[in-house]
Amino acid sequence: MRCFTHPGRVRRRPTSARFDPAHFRRFYRLVGGGSVYIQWLVASPAIHQLFNPPQLEFSSMSSQRIVSVFGATGLQGGAIVDALLKEGTFVPRAISRNPDSLASKALKDRGVEVVKGDSLDKEGLIRALQGSEAVFAVTIPVFMHPNTEGKGEVVQGKNIVDAAKAVGVKFFIWSSLPSISKLSYGKYKRVIGYEEKEVVRKYLESSGMSHASVMVAGFLENLYTRPFMKATEGGYHIALPILKPTDLESFTWISRDLPAAVLGLLKNYSDPTKQINGKSYPVVTTTLQCAKLAELAGKAVGANVTFTTLPATGIPPMDEMLQAQAEYNGLYAATPVPNPELLALGVKFSTVEEFMEEALKPRFVQ
Known part of the structure; x- marks a missing residue:
């Protein structure tokens, strides 16, 4: 046998x-x-x-509730892996194009299962996702070039959806973004990264799998990872193209609030009374004026922080994205902050002040 x-x-x-x-x-x-x-x-x-x-x-794995995580060596996927390890209900499985990379080895050292999987290789994904109860999928936006070579987000996202369905995944979480073309009634059509994620979201919807989408705003972590906050002679400034100090912008503390939302969905997806299936959930920590963001940063680091508007980048997808964010108050104005639907699932959001104190301050104050 x-x-x-x-x-x-x-x-x-x-x-x-x-x-x-x-x-x-x-x-x-x-x-x-x-x-x-x-x-x-x-x-x-x-x-x-x-x-x-x-x-x-x-097998010894049968009792484990495995969540396969894409982008596990990046900010979003890495935050999900951290949260799953800490909370303990689910077991993370990192899907990596290169399981021998330093970042993948660091995950293995923490006891994380790392499995080879390339989002351009559907058959390989089917092998990688075997035994998964759920999937968290994120792909990297291609702002500069449309999907002309069969390697863009639409191809990658559809491959992941197809593979997950093939192995019987019970719940699929897609890291999506709103369609700026739809939001602006066709005014801004060239924000490729947003539009391709929306195409994948619709494809996921048509798959018949139980699913939900999470949609994040500007990464608060970009203040120190890009970094958008840089030293000047009199302190610091936060510099972004197009956005003015009085413009409203939405931000997400990715490392804290995204995994909290994902855990809330994972723990409740099988409860039909929660009505999670098919919904899209904005995950926004704060919406505030850009000048206020600088003010809060200055308060945390004990220095003068100003907001500076830079010229347009000259890259149409990037410029249209920022123009739309300025015009539509950070894109998520229709959803209260914090999101009441996620609060109803037991998700606890952090505040922008907590981010400044716990994440920003240690990196700028010695």
Whole structure:
């Protein structure tokens, strides 16, 4: 009999005999159980197995609730892995194009299973996602070039969706973005990264899988990772193209609030009363004027921080994105902050002040 070793698959101990134990037991009663030969025969391992038929076994992975995470070495996926490890209900599996990279090895050192999977290789993804209960998927926006070579987000996202459906994934979380073309009634059409994510979201919707989408705003972490906040002679300034100090902009503390939202969805998706399936959830920590962002940063680091408007980049997708964000108050004005639907799932949001104190300040104050 063939043995399966995939996580969660049923295995049987192989047997070499087709002998019916019921027939042997009838023979045992007929000839008399006191016979020395019969006693020896029953004591033998082979016959013992006939009296004790093999039981179904489950592999050690069967009880684990595996969540396969794409982008696990990046900011979004990495935050999800961290949260899953800390919370403990689910077991993260990192899907990596290169499991031998330094970032992948760092995950392995923390006890994370790292599996090779390339979003351009659907068959490889099917192997990588075997045994997964859920998937968190994120792809990197291609702001500069449209999907002309078959390698853009639409191809990647559809491959991930197809692979997840093929292996029976129960819940799929897609890191999406709103369609700026739809929001602006066609005024801004060239923000490729946003539009391609929306195409994948619709494809996921048509797949029939239970799913939800999370939509983040500007990364607060970009203040120190890009960095948008730089030293000047009199302190610091936050410099962004197009956006003016009085413009409203939305921001997300990715490392804190995104995983909180994802955990809330994972814990509640199977409850039909929560009505999670098919919904898109903006995950926004704060919406505030750009000048206010600088003010709060200055308060945290104990220095003067100003907001500076830079010229347009000359890159149409990037410039249209920023123009739309300025015109539509950070793109998520229709959803209160924090998102009440996520609060109803038990998600606890942080505040921008907490971000400034816990994440920004240690990086600028020695």
